[in-house]
Amino acid sequence: MKKTFLTATLSLLIFSCGENRSENKPLVENAVDKTDSPLKGSFESSRYGDNMIDKIYSELIKNDKKLSALDDKILKVHEEESKVINQYENIFIKSDDYYRDAKNQINSVTDSLMKHQIENEIKLSMQKYDLKVKNIKALISRISKNRETINNLYIVFKIRKTLPEIEKYQNAHPLKTDNLEQYIGKQNQLLNAMKNLK
Known part of the structure; x- marks a missing residue:
């Protein structure tokens, strides 16, 4: 008998939990509600983060x-910046690699006069190279600072x-406490019933 009562009470509680799920529906349509639509694989998904x-x-x-x-203008400026800077970056990298390798190979020269x-x-x-690229590096630095400011x-x-x-989304979802209070009432009923079990 007690098991039947407990099972019936639990069933009633579970069934009644699903009753009032539609009470916090939005009052007006807004951009925030639309963000739930799947964007995976689309252009928007790759362009914008999560x-x-x-x-x-x-x-x-x-x-x-x-x-x-x-938005398109900003995206194009960023893409163009990469193309413009990359051609200089490649020259810098190859030149730096060359000088580094030359210094490393000098270590194997045994004749001190030739080495010097x-x-x-x-x-x-x-x-000479540093003088040649000094102005270019200053311009690239300006471009980087401008990019930061734009961002x-x-x-x-x-x-x-x-x-x-x-804010519109928050106002459209007033977050009434009715469901929570009703649920707590049902929990309290179950708690009281369980306390009285012997």
């Missing part, structure tokens, strides 16, 4: 041509654009 700001922003872009144009002469020639060549401004812009969306 963070909520980028997901919400990608939803806003879909309906705003100005935002989309700005070639060390001086390498040093002179490196000094900083864009992050702040995206946050400012998406803040109203998350």
